[in-house]
Amino acid sequence: MNTAIKSIIKQPSLGLINSIVANDSLREWVFKLGDKAIYKAIVEKNPYGRPVKVQEDKYYLLRNLLNSINKALKNKNISPEVQHSAINTFLGKVFLAENPTTKLFEQKYGFEPPSFLLISPTKRCNLNCIGCYASSSSKNAEHLDFETVNRIMNEKRELWGSHFTVISGGEPTLWRDNGKDIIDLAAKHDDNYFLMFTNGTTINDKTAKRLAEVGNITPAISVEGLEKETDARRGKGVHKKILKSFEILRNYGVPFGISVTAMKNNVNLITSDEFIDFYFEEQGAIYGWIFQYMPIGRSYTLDLMVTPEQRLELYKKEQYMVKNRKIFIADFWNSGPASNGCIAAGRSGGYFYIDWNGNCSPCAFYPYKTHNIKEVYKNGGDLNTVLLSPFFTSIRKWQDDYSYRKPTFEMGNQIVPCAIKDHYENAKKTIIETGAQPIDQPAALALTDEEYAKGLIKYGEEVDKLTQPIWEQEYIGPEKAKLRIPKAS
Ligand code: SF4
Numbered sequence: 028m029n030t031a032i033k034s035i036i037k038q039p040s041l042g043l044i045n046s047i048v049a050n051d052s053l054r055e056w057v058f059k060l061g062d063k064a065i066y067k068a069i070v071e072k073n074p075y076g077r078p079v080k081v082q083e084d085k086y087y088l089l090r091n092l093l094n095s096i097n098k099a100l101k102n103k104n105i106s107p108e109v110q111h112s113a114i115n116t117f118l119g120k121v122f123l124a125e126n127p128t129t130k131l132f133e134q135k136y137g138f139e140p141p142s143f144l145l146i147s148p149t150k151r152c153n154l155n156c157i158g159c160y161a162s163s164s165s166k167n168a169e170h171l172d173f174e175t176v177n178r179i180m181n182e183k184r185e186l187w188g189s190h191f192t193v194i195s196g197g198e199p200t201l202w203r204d205n206g207k208d209i210i211d212l213a214a215k216h217d218d219n220y221f222l223m224f225t226n227g228t229t230i231n232d233k234t235a236k237r238l239a240e241v242g243n244i245t246p247a248i249s250v251e252g253l254e255k256e257t258d259a260r261r262g263k264g265v266h267k268k269i270l271k272s273f274e275i276l277r278n279y280g281v282p283f284g285i286s287v288t289a290m291k292n293n294v295n296l297i298t299s300d301e302f303i304d305f306y307f308e309e310q311g312a313i314y315g316w317i318f319q320y321m322p323i324g325r326s327y328t329l330d331l332m333v334t335p336e337q338r339l340e341l342y343k344k345e346q347y348m349v350k351n352r353k354i355f356i357a358d359f360w361n362s363g364p365a366s367n368g369c370i371a372a373g374r375s376g377g378y379f380y381i382d383w384n385g386n387c388s389p390c391a392f393y394p395y396k397t398h399n400i401k402e403v404y405k406n407g408g409d410l411n412t413v414l415l416s417p418f419f420t421s422i423r424k425w426q427d428d429y430s431y432r433k434p435t436f437e438m439g440n441q442i443v444p445c446a447i448k449d450h451y452e453n454a455k456k457t458i459i460e461t462g463a464q465p466i467d468q469p470a471a472l473a474l475t476d477e478e479y480a481k482g483l484i485k486y487g488e489e490v491d492k493l494t495q496p497i498w499e500q501e502y503i504g505p506e507k508a509k510l511r512i513p514k515a516s
Contacts, residue, residue, distance in 0.1 A: 106280030108242035128188030139375035140187035284314035363444030372422035
């Protein structure tokens with residue numbers, strides 16, 4: 028990374044950071060240097076020899092994130108504490124710093140540790156959305172105690188050198204234990220940067236003020252489209268509350284993003300210019316996550332999923348938005364190349380999921396487990412007990428053999444990366460062979476539902492067939508062409 032940026036990050040002085048941020052030309056210069064350095068490091072150096080288009084996909088996303096942060100700083104939409112945390116913790120610790128703990132782990136176990144965890148501390152939610160993957164509602168009381176979450180946070184830093192945490196739910200802002208909440212957790216772990224998925228309806232002045240002061244949490248607020256679509260799935264009046272939350276967050280200088288579930292009936296809208304302009308230009312969202320509806324959780328159904336043809340269209344539009352509209356928008360499935368495929372089960376640089384009961388699943392959309400962290404702790408284990416379990420090891424082996432550790436020309440199609448949604452036959456086999464158990468009733472039903480299995484297997488095959496030409500021509504083809512020896516004249 029560029030020495031100019033490194034030297035800034037090394038400065039502990041909030042005053043210096045603020046003066047750079049406040050100076051438009053100096054800030055523009057620093058961000059331009061950052062952009063060039065990222066391109067050089069990711070695309071030109073390409074340290075792991077991945078296909079160039081894979082590296083370009085990563086570069087565009089990071090470039091766009093930098094652009095959005097720059098824009099928010101220009102508009103004075105970021106508080107001084109958030110600036111400090113974003114630079115020191117997010118950039119300094121998550122992205123740039125050499126991490127001796129990570130290296131030690133790799134030497135001991137032969138692979139790099141996960142970079143983060145997804146934790147859902149509570150199942151409770153004030154909404155009751157159609158098809159919620161977590162089956163949450165106001166009636167749910169299951170939650171993790173603060174001390175267990177605190178221990179998880181300490182361990183992931185000590186064992187893996189992880190400084191990034193994703194929080195989901197249930198509605199995480201409703202989590203309370205022993206008088207403490209999610210902002211108390213962030214304050215206690217100020218060397219971590221938190222991405223918190225929230226429905227956004229509980230954010231008021233008091234919460235926003237605390238978020239601005241703590242500086243290391245960014246809320247990703249769920250929308251389903253514009254007002255009509257959001258209210259149809261989440262409840263009447265929810266969209267108005269979300270707009271109010273955006274306003275409060277802007278006023279207090281807390282950067283936020285959006286999270287949207289792509290379904291058959293909203294997929295065109297969420298990739299339209301109208302949608303992008305509204306959330307990113309008008310409302311000031313810094314980033315967006317697209318989660319294609321996954322048939323798990325309450326009243327799961329394959330009927331809500333985007334069709335294979337819609338998924339292909341979605342991929343093309345996402346590529347356009349990222350390259351040409353320059354916004355950070357990542358799709359948990361279609362952006363597979365940018366993450367080198369599936370990142371579940373604690374893959375190097377990836378994560379696993381711990382829910383409100385302590386159940387440890389490969390990811391939020393793979394609802395099966397062999398370990399519960401509370402039992403692991405009772406039996407003297409730690410996070411590595413889960414990470415090294417046969418269930419997770421088997422999934423990581425599949426990731427390696429499918430694409431992650433394959434030579435470039437043999438890499439499996441990373442536009443269909445999903446260990447469960449796109450490769451269900453293999454997932455079901457892994458679940459049965461390793462004795463993994465469903466984490467809830469819908470997951471138990473799905474496992475014995477023959478129609479479900481048939482439908483998902485067919486889905487994966489069709490998406491693969493539709494996207495294989497892109498994978499072959501745009502990702503792998505140019506690498507093969509480089510090796511072609513010109514014919515003698
Ligand atoms: S299993 Fe699927 S949803 Fe989960 S991390 Fe892998 S690709 Fe993403």
